[in-house]
Amino acid sequence: MILVSLVLLIVPFVFSRSMVSLINEMLIMALAGCALNLMLGYGGMVSFGPAGLYAVGAYATAILLTKYGAPFFVAVLAAPVVAAIVGAIVGWFCVRRSAVYFALLTLAFAQIIWTIIFEWYDFTNGDNGIVSIPIPEVLYVGSNIYYFSLAIVAVCIFVLWRIVNSPFGATLQAIRENPMRTEFIAVPVRRYQLAAFVISSFFLGIAGSLFCVFAGSVFPDYAHWVKSTDMLVVCLLGGIYNFAGPIVGSAVYILISKVISKNTTYWMFFLGIIIVFLVLYMRNGMVGFAAEKISRLRNRLDAGKGEDES
């Protein structure tokens, strides 16, 4: 943990500018992945529409800055609130169904959000996106924007970590394992699922807002289902039953997509192969796989020790 924080702190002194902005992207994606994973891995709710709420956050910041000339911190703070409100409305409908129907509903709502952004020219600039968003100059000095992202992502991921380790997090996992049983220990399951949906939306909103600040522009693509699958792959790649899964998944996913796409135009092809491999051979993702190997190794070492003593 400490090592990782240290490395992240000195990143701008070691790497090139383009590498720093790549890591910046990883950080934001890691937050989006962790936010999604609260539902996916902990709540067992497979959402195909996280990008919709991510885009709500990004557009909230962008529109507040360009159309209303809001102060920067207001525009950033409003993003998660707006995303949580939209998430509450969308989630209210979605938690009425489970499994595949839940997934379909989330996809449908994300497409609705995408369509609104795409078609509502007066408000969102449609497919032109919103560009040259006035981001405070100070963020462009040195690597300030990187530290800005790092600080917010670190705080958010810490808060999410507290949440999954709380009684609420435990109850959410019980719902994932067995909703009917959970209902009959006097837990109003749907209300808890809705709460998870809203919390997840809140943090997706922050991730979207951060990306808006980082890129200085927003596009309807942010709400597209392709973006949602990116987030899902990030979670699956790292492992959905480990808190660190989406964080590792984000780093690896962005790295391979950049490295492969630099060398070939068929990067989707290679990504496909990697996903097939992962699903078949590392069902709990990279972190799950590593954790399993380590615990097995430890057991073997312990057994070895036992023999030595005897």
Add this chain to the structure above:
Amino acid sequence: MIFETKHLTKKFGGLTATSDVSLQIGEGELVSIIGPNGAGKTTLFNLLTGHIKPDEGKVYFQGKEITGLPPHTISRMGIGRSFQRLNIFPRLTTFENVQVAVFSAQRKSHQLFTSAKKMVREETETILESVGLLDKRDMKGGLLAHGDQKRLELGIALSVHPSLLLLDEPTQGMSPQETIETTALIQKLVKERGLTLIFVEHDMSVVFGISDNIRVLHQGKVIFSGKPEEVKRNEEVQRIYLGEENK
């Protein structure tokens, strides 16, 4: 009278799964519901606990009508249940399985930022001990032996402090030895906690061993109600249910 149903009826398409069932169960009574496969026992349980809604009739618990209330409300009022098919949280540890239920009982489930790890430890361990699973507290629920999982489910149900316990085939799939132990365990827990018990069971040794009273269900109807000895003597029950070997 702790629990009562009046004219409970449920139809699935053309099939009447529950037909005009009126039950009256007194406080502290141990009642078993028996009947051949498809007699409507599990449907009746699901009606009692709110998992499905009756077409007609009413359910009362401690004098209050609970018909049509959602399961979590009914559970909160003091009805605990176990399910016929195993119903635990397989990927959580044995400890966490019970802990989650204790959180709910103490109305702590909604706490977002406190660390769950060391909370309600004593209460959880007490329950684990009472169902004999304390030494397996760190095993994943799904990896426990079948009989242990059944007892874990009993522990989960007890964590919410029910005054009425509904058990759907509590010894199903157990070896004879396990069945004897579990029967003794249920009797002990029910007595200690002063519970009222309604259970469905196929194993007649368990039925006759625990019950004060027996209701016999056939094709959705209660066709007989009485003490174990009376059930043993009744010819109709013998004919439709108990079969030749039990005569």
